[in-house]
Amino acid sequence: MTDNTFQLSGFALPGVNADPFGLWEVVPASRGVSFAVGEVAQPEEPIHRVNFAAADEGRALLQLKRRDLQEQEALLQQAEQRLAQIAQAGGVSFAAPLDQPPEFVQPTQTLEAALQRLMEPVSYGLFDRRKQAEQEGDLEATSQWRRFLEQVREMMAHYAHVETAIAGVPIGRTAVGWMGDFRTTWIPTVTSDDMALHRHNVAVTLQWRRGTLRFVGVVGAGAANIAVKLGMPGGQWLALPAVWNFVKDVLAEWRKLQAIKRQ
Amino acid sequence: MADKTKLYFNGINGASGDYELPPMTSHQLAQVIKGEEIDEGLLNELKQRKEAHWAVKEGFDPTQIASVGWGILMAHNADPAIREALSELLAHRQKKAGERYREYLGPEGYRPDETKNKWLGRHGMGPGPADPDKVPYYLLIVGDPEAIPYRFQNQLDVQYAVGRIHFDTLDEYAAYARSVVQAETGGLALPKQATFFGVRTSGDQATQLSADHMIKPLSAKMGTQSGWQINTLLEAQATKANLSDLINSGKTPTLLYTASHGLGFPNNDPRQFPHQGALLCQDWPGPGKWKQAIPAEFYFSADDVSNDARLLGSMAFFFACYGAGTPRWDEFAQQASKQRAEIAPRAFLAQLPRRLLSHPQGGMLAVVGHVERAWGYSFMWDRAGEQLTTFESALLGLLADKPIGHALDYFNTRYAEISSDLTAMIEDLNFGGKVDEVALAGMWTANNDARAYVIIGDPAVRLPVSDQPAQAQRPVIEAVTLSNKPVSTVTATAAATLTPTSETNAASFEASAFSFAVQEERSSLTDSIKKFTSELADSLKRAADDISSLEVVTYSTDDLSKVTYDYNDRQLHGELRMRALTRIAFDGDVQVCVPEKNGNIDQAVWDVHLSMVQAAQENRAAFLATMAELATKLIGLLGGK
Structure with a gap:
């Protein structure tokens, strides 16, 4: 096994089944439940399995992943601030600041359009097919967010298992309890450098878990803020699909731009 | 002189000045009744209710919310802002009911065309006595009767203590909520004082019956048995001016009981929504002397309740046609001709009780009234004469500090008994058996009458009285300023304005299904x-x-x-x-x-x-x-x- 892979099993992400931070490839648990061989009835717990083609490549890659996560966490913070600004702005049209980061441009326009639609005069819409299609999209997005929320809740309730392998050979595994207890197992031939690599992998994984919690919080707080702007009862539920798409899109846009830059 | 062989019905058509329903012989009425359809499921349940005399499971105290629980029930697509407007009341009830507090909203709420059994079934209850661990005994329906039909309310009311509120603005909901909470927690101590108001019009058999055989004996009985001070305004005293004075002078009795005609108007008449069910007073000269539209000077409506009225904590009982509300379809005509006659563009709650409950200075806690026509014949029984036991028992219970929903359970027991007997008679009639037509007519009117009494307001409220009432002027509530914008009435608006074609029905169904899916998703979320x-x-x-x-x-x-x-x-x-x-x-x-x-x-x-x-x-x-x-x-x- 010579590829560099970051695989996450036991955690299904809704919609496109993609990690909102773009770190993990989500795979079915059955692809490698090595912690429970023969124990098919065991419940699924999230297993973060990383394979590096070589230790040196691994170190560089982990460094990059860590930086990506940090930058996306900073973006989350900006997205939260942006949502708060939008909520405080008068009227629906909120001109983007000139210094708006490029990854915010398209998602902000989409968000603006969605809020415009929500603030249009109420029509019961019995025969308005366009409106109905938009509402169905909103319903699907709400459902996605709910499933994401449930997955994150499940994830937090379980241990995180982090495994590092080099060229297909596992070198260390760590089970992290919800309160932060660590249980790490090494193979006898592991080197100090390999141990450091695994430790680094554990740190990145835990950073991702915290980031995922923050992601949920940013969407929730953003929807609650926008509800104030909408000024209608249950406004947070109306705003939720637009806010979820906005936050997701900001991160996705950033990754697209990074991919272009790195080519 | 009135023809004693005919049956007289309560209710005056405000547009024409005629009776809402012409007097008819018992034979004529029997022909109408033959059209009565039998709901076997309901019949069985009513029989059980009649035989067992229970409403709540053994071991629970129906006078205590903490024991039998309290719940709010709204339509699945109700505007969530209404729940928020009622939050003061809900928090108060939650505190009292503890674990037996429930909110039936969204997917848990009432779904279109749902029967009582279907709704209860979704919440783990079959027919039979209320089990407060599953569904609370006290249930407050919030919504108009288009969204949650009267029929559902009537069915549910057989075993449960049910009330209903529906207002046009969030402020009104909040004002009512605040009134109940203040009455129950603010030390309100009203005097034990009730007024009986009985119109008795010359040449009008209905009000003569209600005055002589209801107001007079009932007020006398209450005076001797309840320990309350009873005032009676009868015949010449039962004028609009006096009723207005009772309501608006700041000296509103703690309990007001009226017996009169209630105004009815033709379908879509401009006065139908604001004035249907208004109380026709002694000012009306009578059927022989007045043959034209009834002017507002003759009746007391919501428009006559002044903004300065001090009503906080009072309750009222209106024995009058449409005193509580009006269904959309005339069930009486349906039985007679098997066709549904539309008597209103939509079912609605009468404006007068709504105004009394949602008064900005603090409102009444509950009004008991009648949906559809009230039947004067129901307190008189074939050969047995005057029959007031149900009314007496309900009122004595109420005056003795029972929650109104529980006090009125006598009406439910009576409905169960009469309905069971009536159905047996109709079966005999339909299979060619011989039935006493006078008895049948009497039972039928009594059955409709007992079924259609409803509580407008929270069924768990009690009369906030004391033997040492406060001497000061009745308090008012702190002003409510939520939002005067009308609450969303999707169901009612759609029903009232759309022509029922197959296309619109399909679209409406689709929209309704989608709306339901949205509610389900939000609820899951x-x-x-x-x-x-x-x-x-x-x-x-x-x-x-x-x-x-x-x-x-x-x-x-x-x-x-x-x-x-x-x-x-x-x-x-x-x-x-x-x-x-x-x-x-x-x-x-x-x-x-x-x-x-x-x-x-x-x-x-x-x-x-x-x-x-x-x-x-x-x-x-x-x-x-x-x-x-x-x-x-x-x-x-x-x-x-």
Whole structure:
């Protein structure tokens, strides 16, 4: 096994089944439940399995992943601030600041359009097919967010298992309890450098878990803020699909731009 | 002189001045009744109710909310702002009902065309006595009768204590909620004082019957048995001016009981919504002397309730046609011709009780009234004469501090009994048997009458009285200023304005199904958020309790693939050798097991172990902070801020 892979099993992400931070490839648990061989009835717990083609490549890659996560966490913070600004702005049209980061441009326009639609005069819409299609999209997005929320809740309730392998050979595994207890197992031939690599992998994984919690919080707080702007009862539920798409899109846009830059 | 062989019905057509329903002989009425359809399920239940005389499961005290519970029931697509406007009342009831408090909203709420049994079934209850652990005994329906039909309310009311409110603005909902809470918690002490108001019009058999055989004996009985001070305004005293004075002078009796005609108007008449069910007073000269439209000077309507009225804590009982509300379809005509005659563009609650309950200075707590026509014949019984036991028992219970929903259970028992007997008679009639037509007519009117009494207001309210009432002027509530904008009335608007073609029906159904899906999704989402928030809170609490130690263990193994993780004991199993352990106590005490190699510290393992300890400490602190932040945000989302 010579590829560099970051695989996450036991955690299904809704919609496109993609990690909102773009770190993990989500795979079915059955692809490698090595912690429970023969124990098919065991419940699924999230297993973060990383394979590096070589230790040196691994170190560089982990460094990059860590930086990506940090930058996306900073973006989350900006997205939260942006949502708060939008909520405080008068009227629906909120001109983007000139210094708006490029990854915010398209998602902000989409968000603006969605809020415009929500603030249009109420029509019961019995025969308005366009409106109905938009509402169905909103319903699907709400459902996605709910499933994401449930997955994150499940994830937090379980241990995180982090495994590092080099060229297909596992070198260390760590089970992290919800309160932060660590249980790490090494193979006898592991080197100090390999141990450091695994430790680094554990740190990145835990950073991702915290980031995922923050992601949920940013969407929730953003929807609650926008509800104030909408000024209608249950406004947070109306705003939720637009806010979820906005936050997701900001991160996705950033990754697209990074991919272009790195080519 | 009135023809004694004919039956007279309560209710005057305000547009024509005629009777709403012409007097008819018992034979004529029997022909009408033959059209009565039998609902076997309901019949069986009514028979059980009649035989068992229960409403609540044994072992529960129906006079105590804490024992039998309290719930609010709204249509599945009701505007959530209404729930928020009622939040003061809901919090108060939740406190009183504890674990037996329920909110039936969204998917838990009433769904279109649902029967009582279907709705109860969804909540784990079949027919029979109320089991407050499953569904509370006291149920407040919130919504207009288009969204939650009267028929559902009547069916539910047989075993449960049911009331209903429906207002046009959020302010009105909030004002009512505040009135109930203030009456129950603000030390309101009204005098034990009731007024009986009986119109008796020359040439009008209906009001002569109600005055002579209801108001007079009932007020006398209450005067001797209740310990209350009873005032009676009868015949010449039962004028609009006097009624207006009772309501608007600041001296409104604690209980007001009226018997009169209620105004009815033709379908879509401009006065139908504002004035249908208004109380026709002694000012009306009578059927022989007045043959034209009834002017507002003759009747007391919601328009006559002044903004300065002091009504907080009072209750009223209106024996009058449409006194509580009007159905859309005339069930009487339906039975007669098997065709549904539309008597109003939509079913609605009468304006007068709504105004009295939602008064901005503080409103009445409940009004009992009649949906559809009230039947004067129902307190007179064939050969037995005057029959007031049900009315007496209900009123005595109410005056003796029973919650109104429970006090009025006598009407439900009576309805169950009459309905059961009536159905047997109709079966005999339909199979060619001989039936006493006068008895049949009497039972039929009595049945309709008993069924159609409803409580407008919270069924759990009581009369807030004291033997030492406060002498000061009746208090008012703190002004409510939520939003005067009308609440969403999707159901009613759609029903009232759309032509019922197959195309619109299909679209309407689709829209309704979609709306339901949205409600379901939001409800699931709310549940998920609540669950997550609750688990976060639990985790944080456990963290506070359990933070005494952080454990970091380092093992080695020859074959990592043979190491298994047990999900039950959450331990690693296999050929493991513990190489290092660190346990850090909250008080700073640290226990360590250091790895050895050839009698010396295995520095490589020890170094990485120490770095893992550091990572674990950092992660724990960051993780707890993130959980706390998330919990705060999710709570904000649930609260919409």
